[in-house]
Amino acid sequence: MIITNVMGLPEALVRAVDSQPHNKPGQVSVTTLLKGTKDIILTERHWDEIEVDVADLVNIIFGKATHKTLETEGVDTFAEEGLSAEIDGVTVTGTMDSYDMAAEIVDDYKTASVWKVIFKDYKDWEMQGKGYGWLLRLNGFKVKKARFTALLKDHKKTEARRDSTYPQKPCVVHEFPITDADVYEFERFARAKISEIKNFRVMADDAIPPCRPDERWAKETTFAVMKEGRKSAIKVCATKEEADKVSAENNGSFVVERVGDDTKCMGYCNVAPFCSYYREKYGKGEINE
Numbered sequence: 001m002i003i004t005n006v007m008g009l010p011e012a013l014v015r016a017v018d019s020q021p022h023n024k025p026g027q028v029s030v031t032t033l034l035k036g037t038k039d040i041i042l043t044e045r046h047w048d049e050i051e052v053d054v055a056d057l058v059n060i061i062f063g064k065a066t067h068k069t070l071e072t073e074g075v076d077t078f079a080e081e082g083l084s085a086e087i088d089g090v091t092v093t094g095t096m097d098s099y100d101m102a103a104e105i106v107d108d109y110k111t112a113s114v115w116k117v118i119f120k121d122y123k124d125w126e127m128q129g130k131g132y133g134w135l136l137r138l139n140g141f142k143v144k145k146a147r148f149t150a151l152l153k154d155h156k157k158t159e160a161r162r163d164s165t166y167p168q169k170p171c172v173v174h175e176f177p178i179t180d181a182d183v184y185e186f187e188r189f190a191r192a193k194i195s196e197i198k199n200f201r202v203m204a205d206d207a208i209p210p211c212r213p214d215e216r217w218a219k220e221t222t223f224a225v226m227k228e229g230r231k232s233a234i235k236v237c238a239t240k241e242e243a244d245k246v247s248a249e250n251n252g253s254f255v256v257e258r259v260g261d262d263t264k265c266m267g268y269c270n271v272a273p274f275c276s277y278y279r280e281k282y283g284k285g286e287i288n289e
Contacts, residue, residue, distance in 0.1 A: 001270075002051040009054055016064060017057050021047050023093075027084075028194070030094040030131035034124050036211025037196045042271035045205070050270050062111045066151060067097060070109050076102035083135040087187070090194050094135045104144040106132045106178075112150040117167045122148075122174050123214075130186040133178035147175040210277035217263035227253045 001019045021044075023032055032040060043050070071079050082095045098107040106129065116122075129146030136143045155170035200208045210216070223243035224233035227250065234250055236258075237243040243255045265278050272278040 001047055002049075003057075004051060004053045005055075006053050007055050013061060014054050016061050017054055026089075027091040027093050028197070030092065030128055030135070030190075033092070033131070033190055033193050034127055036215035037193065037200050038208045038211050038275065038277070039215070039269060039271060040197060041201055041208060042205060042274050046271060046274050049274075052270055059111065062153065066109055066111055070097065076100060083139045085135055085138040087191055087194050088198075092131075092135070092190060092194075094132050096132055096136075099136065099141070099143075101141065104142045106136060106143055106146050108132070108146070108148050110148055110150040111153055112172075113154050114152050114156075114167050117150070117152065117172050118165075125174060126176060127186065127189065129176065130178065130182040131190070134183045134186045134190075137183055143178050145175055145177050147173060149173050205274060206276035210275075211264075213262075216265050217268075219260040219263065221260040222258045224256045224258055225250065225253050226256050 001021075003014055003017055003019050005014055023029055023044075028040075067080075077098055077100045078096075079098045080095055081099065082093060084091050084093045086092070096106050097109050099105070100107070108125070108128065110125070125148045126146075129148065133143045133146060150172045152167060152170045152172065155167060159166045160168050220238070223237045223240050225235045225237065225243050225246045226233055233256075234253060235243075235246050237246060240255065240257070247253045247255050262281070265272055265275070265282070269275070269278070
């Protein structure tokens, strides 16, 4: 990966960003498995060509600083310990931020946006926790619960005072039990993803199917029924037909199409320049344009 420094930021920030591949050959981490298969393969193939500016990697720097600060071990805990297990010839790895052997709890620390909490967007955390539970059990450890502690970077005290549904503190804990069914669910998911990676790896870049909608953080196109002088929509509908019907029942209203997009593709995917789905949908043309 090529790390640029367009703003001329201090060299310490550049050094804080790891430009080495996350996975070694023959290995794949639990967190990597949560990404789209096309994303995974294009990252492998084009690692040396991927260009990212250090100013766009501040979240990674925040995350590293947080993990370094919390990297402590107690009598019955270990921190930043890597575990692995094999599936169909591929080594699945995972590094737990902390594991409490006495309480049988695996902890993970995150830096996140308040919007993740507001929308209760915990699906990826829950699958990651199930993956760690799977690794722990296969390596002879018991685990009853996964606990994710998130430090909210954009928390606003004024908003918390104004809105009782807004996160009341800049720190949120999301925890859930790890059951036999959860461990089985992750193994089934991991086997399917590894099989898909192997099958797609023989394809040319553009032939690999696009990442799934949830992996692209896709937002569907909706139709908002609006009215002059009103900021919020009377109703947001999934289809234009439904919106037209609502509009007909509300004199003076009109329908506004809110075009959906793929949030990850638009601003959070390092391999977008090499992805045919991105080029075709967002009109970016060929890679070397």
